[in-house]
Amino acid sequence: MLLNIKNLHVAINGKEILKGLNLSVNKGEVHAIMGPNGTGKSTLAAAITGRENYDITKGEIIYDGETINDMAPDIRANKGIFLSFQYPVEIPGVSMTNFMRTAINAQREFNGLEAIPAGEFLKKMEEMKKLVDINTKLTKRSVNEGFSGGEKKKNEIFQMAMLEPKLAILDETDSGLDIDALKVVARGVNELRSTDNAFVVITHYQRLLDYIVPDFVHVMYDGRIVKSGGKGLAFELEEKGYDWIIDQEDE
Amino acid sequence: MSESKNENILDQVTNEEYKYGFYSDIEMDMAPKGLTEETIRFISAKKNEPDWLLEFRLKAFRYWQKMEEPDWALISHPPIDYQDIIYYAAPKKKKELESLDEVDPELLDTFNKLGISLEEQKMLAGVAVDAVIDSVSVKTTFQDTLAKHDIIFCSFSEAVQNHPDLVKKYLASVVPVTDNYFAALNSAVFSDGSFCYIPKGVRCPIELSTYFRINAANTGQFERTLLIADEGGYVSYLEGCTAPMRDENQLHAAVVEIITMDDAEVKYSTVQNWYPGNKEGKGGIYNFVTKRGLCKGKNSKISWTQVETGSAITWKYPSCVLHGDNSVGEFYSVAVTNNYQQADTGSKMIHQGKNTKSTIISKGISAGKSNNSYRGMVRIGRKAENARNFSQCDSLLLGDQCGAHTFPYIKSANETAVVEHEATTSKISEEQLFYCQQRGIDMEKAIGLIVNGYAKEVLNKLPMEFAMEAQKLLAITLEGSVG
Numbered sequence: 001m002l003l004n005i006k007n008l009h010v011a012i013n014g015k016e017i018l019k020g021l022n023l024s025v026n027k028g029e030v031h032a033i034m035g036p037n038g039t040g041k042s043t044l045a046a047a048i049t050g051r052e053n054y055d056i057t058k059g060e061i062i063y064d065g066e067t068i069n070d071m072a073p074d075i076r077a078n079k080g081i082f083l084s085f086q087y088p089v090e091i092p093g094v095s096m097t098n099f100m101r102t103a104i105n106a107q108r109e110f111n112g113l114e115a116i117p118a119g120e121f122l123k124k125m126e127e128m129k130k131l132v133d134i135n136t137k138l139t140k141r142s143v144n145e146g147f148s149g150g151e152k153k154k155n156e157i158f159q160m161a162m163l164e165p166k167l168a169i170l171d172e173t174d175s176g177l178d179i180d181a182l183k184v185v186a187r188g189v190n191e192l193r194s195t196d197n198a199f200v201v202i203t204h205y206q207r208l209l210d211y212i213v214p215d216f217v218h219v220m221y222d223g224r225i226v227k228s229g230g231k232g233l234a235f236e237l238e239e240k241g242y243d244w245i246i247d248q249e250d251e
Numbered sequence: 252m253s254e255s256k257n258e259n260i261l262d263q264v265t266n267e268e269y270k271y272g273f274y275s276d277i278e279m280d281m282a283p284k285g286l287t288e289e290t291i292r293f294i295s296a297k298k299n300e301p302d303w304l305l306e307f308r309l310k311a312f313r314y315w316q317k318m319e320e321p322d323w324a325l326i327s328h329p330p331i332d333y334q335d336i337i338y339y340a341a342p343k344k345k346k347e348l349e350s351l352d353e354v355d356p357e358l359l360d361t362f363n364k365l366g367i368s369l370e371e372q373k374m375l376a377g378v379a380v381d382a383v384i385d386s387v388s389v390k391t392t393f394q395d396t397l398a399k400h401d402i403i404f405c406s407f408s409e410a411v412q413n414h415p416d417l418v419k420k421y422l423a424s425v426v427p428v429t430d431n432y433f434a435a436l437n438s439a440v441f442s443d444g445s446f447c448y449i450p451k452g453v454r455c456p457i458e459l460s461t462y463f464r465i466n467a468a469n470t471g472q473f474e475r476t477l478l479i480a481d482e483g484g485y486v487s488y489l490e491g492c493t494a495p496m497r498d499e500n501q502l503h504a505a506v507v508e509i510i511t512m513d514d515a516e517v518k519y520s521t522v523q524n525w526y527p528g529n530k531e532g533k534g535g536i537y538n539f540v541t542k543r544g545l546c547k548g549k550n551s552k553i554s555w556t557q558v559e560t561g562s563a564i565t566w567k568y569p570s571c572v573l574h575g576d577n578s579v580g581e582f583y584s585v586a587v588t589n590n591y592q593q594a595d596t597g598s599k600m601i602h603q604g605k606n607t608k609s610t611i612i613s614k615g616i617s618a619g620k621s622n623n624s625y626r627g628m629v630r631i632g633r634k635a636e637n638a639r640n641f642s643q644c645d646s647l648l649l650g651d652q653c654g655a656h657t658f659p660y661i662k663s664a665n666e667t668a669v670v671e672h673e674a675t676t677s678k679i680s681e682e683q684l685f686y687c688q689q690r691g692i693d694m695e696k697a698i699g700l701i702v703n704g705y706a707k708e709v710l711n712k713l714p715m716e717f718a719m720e721a722q723k724l725l726a727i728t729l730e731g732s733v734g
Contacts, residue, residue, distance in 0.1 A: 051685055077691040085689075089682040093704025102700060103690035110691065142704065143686075159690065 002027050002064060002167055002198050003048070009058035010040075010047045010223075016057070017043040019223035025167070028195040032209055032234060033202045035220035036242045041202045042086060044220070045171045048200075049083045050076050063167065078110035080166030084156035084173050091143040096155070099143045100125065100162055107163060128161040132188045150181035157188040168192075169200045174208035186211030206238035219245050282339035288312065291439055294339045298408050298442075301415060311428040311438030318432045324595035325624045325656055326564050328537060336502060338440045338473070402455055402486075403448040407475050410446035417448055421479055425508040425545045425572070433504040433539040433566075437473045441506070444474035449484035449515070458714050460489035476507040480515035482548065487518040489717055501526075503562075504539045513548030513575065518556070520713050522721050525561035527728075532591025532620075535563025542569035543599075546578035546607075554581040555598065556712045558721040560728040563592060568626065570599035573607035573635075580609040583709040585721070587702075587728045588621030588653070597627035597644075597658075602635035602668070611642040614706050617653035618729050624656040629670055631663040638668040646676040647705050649698070649729065699726030 003025040010018035017040045025031055033041055046054045048061060050073035061068050068076055091099065105115045116124075125139060132154045144152055153173055160168050170189070174182055189199065189212050201212055209217070209231065217233040218225045219242070226249050227233065237245075282293050291312055295305040320331070397404050403414060410418050428438040449455055480486055490507075503525065509517050519542075528535025538561075544553035555569035565588075571580025582598035600609035609629065617623040629640045646655035657674050679701050687697035703710065703722050710718055 049689055052681060072693075073685060073688040074691050074693045077689050083689050085686065089680065089686045091683055091686070091701055091704055093707035094700055099687075099690070099700070102692055102696065103687075106691040106693065106696065163690065 001025070001062075003200075004062040005048075005059070006062070007059040008044075008047065008056065008061060010043055011055045011057050012043070012053060017223055018047065020059070021220075021224055023200075023218065023225060025198045025200060027166075027198055029216065030193065030199040030201060030212065030214045032212075032214035032217045032231075033200060033220055033225075034204070034206075034217060034234065034237060036246070037204065039220045040223045041220055042171055043223075045083055045169045045200075045202060048076075048167075048169060049073055049081060074106070075110075077163075078107050082160050082163055082165030082168045084153070084160060084168065084170040086172040086175065088144045088147075088152045088156055090145045092145055094143050096139040096141060096143055097125070100139070100159065103159070104162060124162065128158055131161055131191055132158045133184045134158050149176035150178065153177055153185055154181065154188075157185050161188060161192055164192075164197075166197050167200070168197065169202065171202045172204060173201070174203055174205065182208065183211060206234045209234045221246055221249050281337055284337050285334040286312075286336070286338055286440065290338050294440060294442060297339060298411070300411060303419060304411060307422070307428070308439050311435050312440075314429055315432065315435035315439055318435055320432050324566055324626070325622060325658075326566060326593040326595050328564055328593075331502060331537065333436075339442055396457065397455075400453050400456065401450045402453060403446065404459055405446055407441070407444040407446050407477065410477070414446070414448070417479065418446065418477065421477055421508070421510055422475075423508075425510060425543045426506050426541050431541060434506050434541040437475060437504045437506045437541070441473045441475035444476045444505070445478075446476070447478045447486065447488065449480040449486045451481045451512075452483040453481075454484070455486040458487045458489055460491065472501070472503045472505070474505040474507075476505070478507070478509045478517055478519070480509075480511045480517050480551075482512045482514060484512070484515045485517075487520070487714060489520045489522075489714060491522045491524070491717065491720070501535075502537050502539070505541070507540070507542040507569075509544035509553055511544065511546050511548060511551035511553055511575075511578075514550045515548060516552040516554075517544065518554045518714075519544070519569070520717055521555075521557040521559075522713075522717050522724065523557065523559045523561050523565070524724055526563075527561050527592050528563040528590065530590050530619075532563070535592070536561065537564045538562035538566065539564075540567040542567065543572065544570070544580070545572045546575050546580060546604075548578070549575040549604075550577045551575050552579040552581070554583070554712070556581075556583040556709065557585070557596075558706075558710070558713070558717070558724065559584070559586040559594060559596060560724045562594075565592075565594040565596050567596045568598055570601065571609060572601045572603065573609060573638075574603045575607075576604040577606045578604055579607070582609075582611045582613070583712045584613045585616065585706040585709045585725070586613070586623055586625075587616040587725055588618065588623045589728055590619040590621060592619075592621040594622070595624045595626055597625045599628040599630070600640055601628075601630050601632070602638040602640070603632045605634065605636040605638075607635055607638045609638075609640045611640070611644070612708055613642075613644045614709055615644070615646045615655055616649070616702060616705070616725070616729070617646065617655050618649035620652045622654040622656070624654075624658060626658040626660075628660040628662070629672075630661075631665050631668040631670065633664045635665050636667050638665060640668075640670045642670075642672045644672075644674045645705070646674075647702070648676065648678045695726070698729055702726070702729060 001024055005021060005023040008018050008021040035041055050071060056069050101121055134154055173185055214231050217229055219227040227245050282290055291308045295308060426434050428435050511517055525536035525538055546553055553571050559565050569582055573580050580600050586594045586596050588594045598611050611627055613625045615623040615625055625644045631638045644657050648655055655676055659672050661670050663670060683701055684697050702725050710721055713721055
């Protein structure tokens with residue numbers, strides 16, 4: 001099992017957001033996490049990646065056989081956990097190319113490898129840029145600076161392709177994307193899917209799941225996963241909305 | 252800035268203590284502690300100076316005695332006891348040196364520790380180095396190349412002996428002895444420094460650099476630098492500093508003067524890394540510097556680029572007097588303060604000629620409990636038709652115990668002038684750090700990356716030799732400042 005989350009409770013400033021969440025993800029699987037706004041989907045992503053101020057008050061996150069509750073975020077990243085951010089931040093003055101190389105070399109150093117040779121790096125950049133339809137000019141610009149919403153999201157998938165994570169979490173990657181960009185992003189993800197990695201796709205809408213077809217769909221409500229099923233569940237949600245699940249839950 | 256440079260910098264970030272905190276034990280030839288006319292006569296005699304220069308010093312001294320230390324800067328320190336300072340210390344010269352082999356091995360060792368092997372620099376960098384340890388210059392290199400172009404580049408003392416007319420003509424012509432307290436003090440007691448003269452129409456083919464270094468306990472360092480670019484001349488001059496770790500506060504009051512004639516250009520770049528004191532704010536250099544350039548001729552240009560990471564206190568305002576019509580002044584600065592460091596730095600652009608242009612780009616970075624102020628003045632004279640200035644002052648804060656301040660002064664006496672001022676204050680956000688960490692980049696490297704990105708506009712103005720060192724310094728200076 002690649003990711004095993006057991007009875008996870010997470011609080012921000014003392015306020016409990018996740019209230020006993022369980023989730024198991026195996027290699028080769030794609031899991032969709034759906035649910036209304038404010039139910040803790042992004043908090044789950046933050047807890048798995050180790051963001052500051054997301055306090056795990058109870059439970060365990062086991063990744064690749066190791067409890068990572070207290071592990072620094074950069075170590076988690078170097079062990080293969082990747083987050084495609086909902087709102088990628090701008091870093092003025094730091095070119096995408098430089099940023100990417102710094103990240104790749106951090107990962108290589110972590111794995112006891114030498115820094116990536118310039119030629120190999122550039123070749124990989126070219127390859128992955130094509131995968132997500134990224135303009136060469138974009139990688140010369142500062143990280144996310146002046147990128148459109150769609151470009152930012154493509155850029156996240158581009159970074160994912162470059163870093164080849166074992167576990168990729170896509171947090172609302174479809175929000176703010178037009179249909180063409182959505183297709184490009186989905187194509188990127190599908191290309192990267194393999195039996196060695198897994199994806200957790202957090203989304204509010206079913207739309208993305210037309211293109212990234214999940215093996216499992218989970219519905220989150222009030223800090224817990226309240227319903228799980230196959231891809232059919234997504235269609236059901238699309239049709240009926242979340243209310244019927246919430247009603248069941250609140251009864 | 253190339254990507255690989257960034258890489259190297261980040262790779263080299265380590266947790267070591269102030270790297271250049273050592274001192275070499277060279278036999279010293281010292282003046283007694285304290286400052287009197289006798290001290291000045293001693294210095295002047297030691298240097299075998301002509302009478303006019305002794306008179307110059309004495310005049311400055313007498314003036315200085317009547318002055319009071321300025322208190323307008325946003326800095327604080329215990330009173331400086333000017334009588335408790337040794338004003339002259341020189342490595343004992345046994346005989347004239349012909350080659351590096353004859354240089355005191357300990358001195359060479361010091362250079363090696365600093366990573367400034369003269370030989371290596373000679374071969375690899377193509378940089379002529381006039382290395383100053385304490386007060387007396389050791390052998391200069393590349394003199395032959397420079398001689399071919401009739402460029403004079405030597406220690407200030409040598410210039411006094413060999414080119415007295417030039418020195419006499421230009422010394423204090425930009426920074427008068429009465430200019431300010433520290434300039435007056437320097438004029439009285441300066442021990443050595445560099446002198447450079449670029450003749451008419453000559454573009455200096457190599458970057459000139461000088462390494463200054465404070466090396467003896469309780470010795471103030473008072474350099475005097477004079478750079479003249481005659482009509483159509485060009486030179487890029489690099490100044491870099493490191494100093495050994497000491498507990499006593501050490502006073503440093505340098506004066507740099509630049510003069511450019513018609514169509515001449517001088518680029519002056521500094522990386523300042525004097526010992527900043529320890530984490531508790533003990534020790535560190537007091538750095539009170541007066542740097543000013545005079546664009547005397549038409550179409551001339553003076554550029555100051557500085558990366559200030561060191562010193563307990565930095566008090567420094569590299570300025571340009573734009574006298575010649577169409578002359579251009581530039582000031583690019585990155586000032587970093589951490590722990591208890593205090594920096595009050597900026598620039599003055601004095602527009603006198605028509606169509607004069609100036610640019611000020613200042614990037615302040617404060618961390619720890621430090622204070623970082625930008626103080627600048629743009630003055631447009633009555634006759635400065637169509638003068639133009641653009642100033643941008645950005646402050647970046649790391650943590651919530653440091654301070655950033657901006658004090659811009661604008662005075663315009665000509666209505667055709669256009670003066671623009673922009674200022675921003677920002678923080679390294681948790682989001683930015685987390686974004687980097689999520690990509691596997693650890694906290695220290697992330698800070699280095701973000702800070703170098705922030706300062707890029709200025710770092711890009713530095714010559715290659717310095718850009719790398721500067722990037723490294725930024726990262727090292729800010730180690731442990733967040734998280």
